[in-house]
Each structure stands twice: as structure tokens, then as C-alpha cells.
Amino acid sequence: MSRNPGRPLSPHLTIWRWGPAMAVSILHRASGAGMAIVAGLAFIWWLTAAATGPEAYSTFLTVAGSWFGYLVWIGLTWAFFQHLCNGMRHFVMDIGAGYELRANKMGAIVVMVVPVVITVVIWASIVARLAGGEAQ
Amino acid sequence: MGNGTGIGRVRGLGSAKHGSMHWWRQRVTAVGNLLLATWFVVSLFRLPSFDHATVLGWIGQPFVAVALVLLTISVFYHLRLGLQVIVEDYIHEEAGKVLFVLLLNFYAIGGGALAIFSILKIAFGGVPA
Numbered sequence: 035m036s037r038n039p040g041r042p043l044s045p046h047l048t049i050w051r052w053g054p055a056m057a058v059s060i061l062h063r064a065s066g067a068g069m070a071i072v073a074g075l076a077f078i079w080w081l082t083a084a085a086t087g088p089e090a091y092s093t094f095l096t097v098a099g100s101w102f103g104y105l106v107w108i109g110l111t112w113a114f115f116q117h118l119c120n121g122m123r124h125f126v127m128d129i130g131a132g133y134e135l136r137a138n139k140m141g142a143i144v145v146m147v148v149p150v151v152i153t154v155v156i157w158a159s160i161v162a163r164l165a166g167g168e169a170q
Numbered sequence: 171m172g173n174g175t176g177i178g179r180v181r182g183l184g185s186a187k188h189g190s191m192h193w194w195r196q197r198v199t200a201v202g203n204l205l206l207a208t209w210f211v212v213s214l215f216r217l218p219s220f221d222h223a224t225v226l227g228w229i230g231q232p233f234v235a236v237a238l239v240l241l242t243i244s245v246f247y248h249l250r251l252g253l254q255v256i257v258e259d260y261i262h263e264e265a266g267k268v269l270f271v272l273l274l275n276f277y278a279i280g281g282g283a284l285a286i287f288s289i290l291k292i293a294f295g296g297v298p299a
Contacts, residue, residue, distance in 0.1 A: 067256055070249035077242075078281045084225050085288035085297055091222045098220075114211065121200055128197065 054142035061146065062120045065113035073110050108157055115149035196251045202244035210241055223299050226292055235293035242285045250278035 050056065076098075083094040097103050123145050126132045132141055213234075217224060228234055257270040291297060 063252075063256055066249070066252045070253050074246070074249060074277075074281055077245075078285050081229075081285045081288035081292075084222065084229070085291045087297065088222050091225075095220065114207070118204070118207075121204070125197075125200075 054139050054146065058120055058123075058142040058146055061116055062124075065116040065120075069110060069113050069117060072106060073113070076106070076110075108153065111156055112149055112153040115152045116145070119145040119148050192251060192254075196248065199244045199248035199251070202240070203248055206237060206241035206244055209237060226297055226299050229289060229292045230295070232293070235289055238289045239286050242282050242289070246278045246282035246285075250274060253278075 079094055080098075083090040098107075123132070123141050126141070132138055213228075217228060229238065253274045254271055257267060257274065261267045261270055
């Protein structure tokens with residue numbers, strides 16, 4: 035608002051070369067904002083539908099069990115573990131540890147790989163269970 | 171604003187005008203989320219089904235209902251703080267900043283209130299199974 039346009043701006047996203055720490059930082063915001071809206075609304079809908087009655091609840095279940103619903107749950111699973119893992123990395127950095135370049139880079143890579151692995155494992159087991167249930 | 175001590179000069183400054191309180195509450199609610207959201211996700215996986223009667227029976231238990239209320243408070247406080255930082259960083263006009271922070275406060279408080287009311291209604295037996 036009161037910025038003097040004559041003064042230089044610090045280098046921004048388009049200037050820096052992308053690195054793991056920078057990627058995980060923006061993923062933390064993306065997964066956090068995504069969950070804040072999507073998981074937040076789903077949570078509110080689930081509870082209000084359950085508190086309203088069987089009809090409202092069955093509407094929720096229909097949408098939640100559609101292919102679109104499953105897409106959202108898979109995305110939220112990843113977002114949950116991405117935000118959780120990097121949140122724990124932030125706790126470590128909050129106590130002043132993990133700022134050495136190699137350790138910091140390593141930590142950033144780990145908290146990007148682990149959530150993907152967890153998401154695949156969880157959904158592979160759910161798909162296996164669903165497939166087994168349909169076969170019976 | 172004080173001009174004597176170091177703390178007096180910085181008190182009330184920062185983009186949120188609340189010093190480090192915003193940062194600290196983000197951490198407190200993060201620990202709350204870590205415990206409560208982990209419990210919530212594990213519990214959902216352990217539910218035998220998601221049909222109405224099962225879900226009502228689960229939410230109706232005292233320890234579940236109270237944990238769900240605490241989860242709602244912790245999560246919606248945390249997301250309110252987090253979204254505020256994003257708005258402050260990416261929306262540069264003061265008017266837009268105020269408008270979006272206002273909207274996200276409405277969302278967090280309104281959504282949290284709806285969720286908590288629903289949990290309590292179920293827990294107090296207000297929904298016929």
C-alpha cells in the first residue's frame with residue numbers, strides 16, 4: 035500500500051533455483067490450505083449430516099463413496115501425512131536443530147518421500163480390502 | 171508504545187500486531203492436532219463401517235465426543251492461524267487482506283461451531299438412530 039515503487043524488491047520465486055527445502059515449504063502451505071478448506075468442509079458436512087438424520091447422511095455417503103469422493107480422500111491422505119511429517123520437521127527446527135545444509139536437505143527430502151509411501155501403502159490396503167469384499 | 175526497553179519497542183509489532191503469540195499458538199495447536207488428529211484417523215480406520223447407526227454410536231461415547239470437540243477446536247484454531255499467514259503473505263493490498271482475514275475468521279468460527287453443535291447433538295441423544 036505504502037510501498038515506494040522506486041525501492042528494489044528482494045529476489046522472489048522466479049529467481050531462486052528450486053531446492054528440496056523450498057519445495058517442502060510450499061508443499062506445507064499447499065497441503066495445509068488444501069486440508070483447511072477441503073478436509074474442513076468434509077468434516078463439517080459429515081458431522082452435520084450425521085446430526086441431521088439418515089437421509090442427509092446417506093447423501094453424504096453417496097458423494098463420499100463416489101469416484102470423485104475417493105479421489106478427494108486419496109488427496110487428503112497425502113496432504114495429511116505431508117503436513118504431519120513436515121510439521122514434525124518444523125518442531126525439530128523450532129528447537130534450533132537441523133539447519134546444517136546437508137541435514138536440512140536430507141530432512142526435506144525425507145518428509146516429501148515418506149508421505150507418498152504411506153499414502154500408497156494405505157490405499158493399496160484399502161483397495162485390496164474393497165476388492166476382496168466384492169469378490170465374496 | 172514504550173521507547174525504553176527492547177521488549178517495549180517491539181511489543182504489538184509484526185504483521186499480526188501480536189508479537190510472537192500467533193507463532194506460539196500455531197505450535198500449541200499443532201501439538202494438539204498431532205495427538206487428536208492421529209487418534210481420529212486411526213479410529214476412523216478401526217470403525218467396522220461408516221453407516222449412520224455405527225457413526226452415531228461411536229460419536230455418542232463420552233470420550234469420543236469430548237475428543238472430537240477438542241479436535242475441532244484445535245484444528246479450526248490451527249487452520250485459522252495458518253490461512254491468516256498465507257493471506258498476509260500473498261495478498262498485498264490492505265483492504266483485501268482485511269476482507270480475507272475476516273472471511274476466514276467467519277469460516278473457522280462458523281464451521282467449528284457447526285461441527286461442535288453436531289457432535290453434542292449426537293452425544294446428547296438428539297438424533298434418533
